[in-house]
Amino acid sequence: MKFLNDMKLGSRPCPWYERAKASTRKRQAEWLKRRVVEAYFQQHYDMFDQTVAAFNLPPPPSKKRRLDSLMQEFYLRPNAGLQSEFHGRRHDHGLTECPYCGNPLIPDTLDHFLPKEDWPEYAILANNLVPQCRSCAPIKGRRYYCSTHRRAMFLHPMYSAVLSSVQFKINVSLRAGRPNFEIIFGAARTTAPVDVIRIEQHLREMKVMGRMLEFCVRHWSHWRHKVKTLGIDIEALFRLELGQTSSGEYGPDWATAFKKGVLRDADSLAALNTKPPTPTAPIEELIELNVR
Ligand SMILES: [Zn+2]
Known part of the structure; x- marks a missing residue:
């Protein structure tokens, strides 16, 4: 925001x-x-x-x-x-x-x-x-x-400078082998009470919590698929992508909060970081197709 x-x-x-x-x-x-x-x-x-x-x-x-x-x-x-x-x-x-x-x-x-x-x-x-x-x-x-x-x-x-102070935190955990996501919103401690009320209403009216939960489910599947098909190291990749934003548990957007949440929970990280598959056979030599 x-x-x-x-x-x-x-x-x-x-x-x-x-x-x-x-x-x-x-x-x-x-x-x-x-x-x-x-x-x-x-x-x-x-x-x-x-x-x-x-x-x-x-x-x-x-x-x-x-x-x-x-x-x-x-x-x-x-x-x-x-x-x-x-x-x-x-x-x-x-x-x-x-x-x-x-x-x-x-x-x-x-x-x-x-x-x-x-x-x-x-x-x-x-x-x-x-x-x-x-x-x-x-x-x-x-x-x-x-x-x-x-x-x-x-x-x-x-018109509302307070929007920039809103941050997102996602606690990720495993329950019976399935990922569970808890969404938390944060704002600067100095935010005036009237602005806190307005931010909370804005987030509710925009249905941000429900949309973030759907986002987390989609992203979990996305990264799981990437690990399985490409054998990438999620921990190394997330740490690289977070770069300097890696301090603190909150992030300025949903994707940053998701990555931080996964990195904070060792079980979730291990569940995403499954072993890469054995390499597939290289694709044989290709011919060009004429579709003009
Ligand atoms: Zn939007």
Whole structure:
């Protein structure tokens, strides 16, 4: 999970809105020429930071419902300039884990932190669009405010520095020869109590524990297969991959926590490190196939 402060852009003017204004699509161009439309969006863009910060209040409902389809159209049918911004945010971010959940996959989709269906005025606001993994996307979906707990369900990766302090620990053990995984979450001791509550809710709403358990089962099978087929030494490989992150029991992402967990438990490590098979016969000489 990651604080993406560097990704945050200005909202007056929002560079993405400026891109939208260059649209040559007739309907989009006509609307964006109207000063009243620009004033409306600027007024909302000015309030966005405040709305995210006021996490214990439901965001004001969208008023100009007749602009819904237009604003969603800017997102769904962007002009070339805006499309290039979306592509950059979706793919050229340098992230190696999902900022929302810590899944060690390169995020390749975008999340509207304030859902575009309910707050279409933020459909193309740069600070409302966050790179996300595809597992998080259907879980977060259109949800935002929890009226039971009276607070936003999620932390915004561009606004919540505390996300970077969340770490994962996985205790691995063997029960009747089968691996058992215990997932533990940690945050910096200095984290404010209100932030601890929000992190816990964020993790629950994103169903991170269940998804990490599934991840562990998949990775156990993956590494077991690698040992059996390639005869690799799991202990040496995990220690090499962990490198300098090998101190402490927690890791910043699920894969690191999994490797540390396996290395901490001698029985689990031995169960993964089964003997390599006898070498298979070398593949005989190949001929090229013509499939053109
Ligand atoms: Zn995710």
